[in-house]
Amino acid sequence: MRSRHRRPLLVPVLLCALVVFVARPSGASDGGDGIAGSRISAEVARLYEDAAVATEQYEAGRREAEAQRERARHLEGLLDRQRQDISVLHEDLGRIARAQYRSGGGLPVAARVLLADSPEELMRGQHAVWQADLAVNNAIGKSRRAEARLSADEARARAQWERLDRRNAELAAMKDTLQRKLEEARERLQGQADVSAAAGSCRGAVRLDQPESGLQDGWVAPVETYEMSAGFGSGGTRWANRHTGQDFAVPIGTPVRAVGDGRVVKVACGGAFGMQIVVQHPGGYYTQYAHLASAAVDQGERVRTGQWIGQSGSTGNSTGPHLHFEVRVTPEPGSAVDPVPWLATRGVHL
Known part of the structure; x- marks a missing residue:
């Protein structure tokens, strides 16, 4: 769908x-x-x-x-x-x-x-x-x-x-x-x-000139304009078990937003996720943004809702440009929950 x-x-x-x-x-x-x-x-x-x-x-x-x-x-x-x-x-x-x-x-x-x-x-x-x-x-x-x-x-x-x-x-x-x-x-x-x-080595944060109107309170979708593709739990040859996030089909370079206030706990390159960012949010949840083409934040940096933290791409285990978005209970893989209902309970309906 x-x-x-x-x-x-x-x-x-x-x-x-x-x-x-x-x-x-x-x-x-x-x-x-x-x-x-x-x-x-x-x-x-x-x-x-x-x-x-x-x-x-x-x-x-x-x-x-x-x-x-x-x-x-x-x-x-x-x-x-x-x-x-x-x-x-x-x-x-x-x-x-x-x-x-x-x-x-x-x-x-x-x-x-x-x-x-x-x-x-x-x-x-x-x-x-x-x-x-x-x-x-x-x-x-x-x-x-x-x-x-x-x-x-x-x-x-x-x-x-x-x-x-x-x-x-x-x-x-x-x-x-x-x-x-x-x-x-x-x-x-x-x-x-x-x-x-x-x-396997990311260059430093590439700062983007974001309009102040993009910063918001509450929660937002990770990209502003998108088509939803592979969903949480779906099968496929690209994943060892089941898909652990929600994919958003967007062109390379699309600004990727922090879905909520938080702190960047990981910026990494290489591996199946390619270039990725992980953000810790109040309440014990973490969000991951993977297959990026650039990162606009550094590890340890605090971010606001709607802030551009990177740009979408097709790095890592990716068959085409898209954003892989996960919600986890720990910063590491293996603890993902379905991000669609998670965002819906916070007022964001994809």
Whole structure:
């Protein structure tokens, strides 16, 4: 069973800001392996956020353009009905003119005066003709004014969605460029992580520039956007017995969050878990974050709920990018409990 979650972005980003993001270089020469590792991790984290912003901007623009297209279609329908009404009025005017002609309405005024039985009859007939003419002329004028307004509205609506389409094409190109740069940076990040995991030695913490809005109270999911894959207790050839955690299918470089306040008791590389972090929480529980591409904390460091402690990857016994997340009663393997209900009792429903 898969589920997809995403918190909406809280701060809209202007188009010009996206241009700046795209213009950033995807690679730079670094002075050493440690500096290079820090820069590539930070670059992936930044591009990850930039790509999310670009996608959100594109989707919002696409929805807005579709709404404008629908408005233009609606106005076009109103115009068609308005033109039909004018055509009916023209036909009514023709019928009135023919009726006036048959009843003498088409006679000159002098002739009608001579043929009228009385002045009152003449005035009544003349008044009825004037009223009919006035009503028809007013209706035609009103309909034509309404048609002019609708035509102007339709033209504005069409111009608006055409502008939106052009802007969305620009946003789509930027989004694609950001995505390409992100994929290239992810490859470099995973390559460095594989070297560390093969050597069994992690480089120091790679600090990530996390927005303060990401820090929270209580508990959170270990990643913000994900699809759930292998669950706790499931079987498979990759595990000696049963799967001991919950896997989250996420791309390389996805920020990994501490699910709650705690202290880092382990940062290690190598082995089946690849690059991993273990955090101790109040109440005697431990959480593990494995197969990482980078670690953003050091052993002994205190962390807060929602803090970025690393980036997802595919190190160790892994067939593809994902986060392996465990909840344990001890810091070591073999004491895991099902993390899904454990998080649910703390208000986090995956």
